[in-house]
Amino acid sequence: MLPAHHSHRFSLADVLSSLFASVRHEDNALDLRPVDRAVVVVADGLGVAALRARSGHARSLMRMLLDDTAPTTIGSGFPTTTAAALATLTTGHNPGEHGIVGYTAFDAAHDRVVNQLTGWDDLMPPERWQLEQTLFERSVADGVPAFVVGAARYADSGFTRAVLRGAEFRASPSIEGRFEVARDILDANDRALVYLYVPELDQVSHRHGWESEQWIARLEELDSAVRMFSAGLREGEGALLTADHGVLDVPxxxxxxxxxxxxxxxxxxxxxxxxxxxxxxxxxxxxxxxxxxxxxxxxxxxxxxxxxxxxxxxxxxxxxxxxxxxxxxxxxxxxxxxxxxxxxxxxxxxxxxxxxxxxxxHGSVSSAETEIPLLRMGDYAAS
Missing domain, CATH: 3.30.1360.180 (Gyrase A; domain 2)
Known part of the structure; x- marks a missing residue:
């Protein structure tokens, strides 16, 4: 028998769409409280299995994961790869609709295989290849400013144009610095939808594996930044932390x-x-x-x-x-x-x-790849 597409009650398609509805003070799939300013933190490659295995190095994240008042795990969808998963998150649609179906994909019009993260060119304009409106575009059209906080090298990439279009890009080179930028955005706006991207765990896992000391160091850095950011959230502000996929080490x-x-x-x-x-x-x-x-x-x-x-x-x-x-x-x-x-x-x-x-x-459908966290902070923690 083939594995089912929906192995969890919720998926990445529900996350940013629920934040968008929450800022609009509307009902949403995740039953998030109405807020004026919302943040989604995407820790690339942070699967629940790896997080649990290194729980002693991420006590703040684990405290949220063990909260039994609301679902704290969701499914990443298929395939478990960054290009497809982030497009699902930022559009609220699955790959069959947004069109990014893998790390590399077949471009039939030009008889070639193209990298969906780095291979964009004039033959495959990102704005046309990714077929759905982003939730950032919808947010801005609705009068709510949208922001992306990430490393500067992503600011003008084709992938950013494909899946993050509509948001204003703010850059910082460090994990801690990105959370500080997000705090500044919340302070400067009466209403806001913010996406904060943390690629470091995924980058280290590819080079050294998630069982490495290098991965643990990045996890501790993330945990510390989340703890400080969460403690500073104010009334009318909510945040979720999730991932695009999990990871397993393959020798x-x-x-x-x-x-x-x-x-x-x-x-x-x-x-x-x-x-x-x-x-x-x-x-x-x-x-x-x-x-x-x-x-x-x-x-x-x-x-x-x-x-x-x-x-x-x-x-x-x-x-x-x-x-x-x-x-x-x-x-x-x-x-x-x-x-x-x-x-x-x-x-x-x-x-x-x-x-x-x-x-x-990552890329397939094992639980290590598909099960990702959904951790609630600020006003969302009481949802």
């Missing part, structure tokens, strides 16, 4: 070199997705018999450790949400290979040394 010995397994690339023109969730696209010249043989080869080789499904099966199972727009459908792989064991797939002909050195991984 080099658990890499699967799929290009070295006979039959797996027959009739395949493009490989998109990420190491824990491949999205394979057929060569248009591959006939049905060849496609059937290649699919059978993948199932025979990998079904014991991964879900090997067709696009039609994934869409029917709701992996990309209950609705998949016609223009999004070609972006999804004809065949998807989603790891269920602690493995990662690499094509040794094309994978860079830096990619193969990555320790912390």
């Amino acid at each position: 080099a010995g658990s890499h699967v070199h799929f290009d070295e397994i006979p039959g797996l690339l027959d009739g395949i023109r493009h490989v998109a997705g990420e190491p824990r969730c491949l999205q394979l696209h057929w060569d248009p010249d591959a006939d049905e018999a060849l496609r059937a043989r290649t699919l059978a080869a993948w199932q025979a080789s990998e079904s014991a450790r991964s879900w090997v499904v067709t696009r039609e099966e994934a869409v029917a199972a709701g992996w990309f949400g209950p609705v998949v727009k016609p223009e999004v459908l070609p972006r999804i792989g004809d065949v998807l290979v989603a790891a269920r064991d602690g493995i990662a797939y690499y094509d040794t002909r094309t994978a860079t040394a830096s990619a193969r050195a990555m320790v912390g991984q």
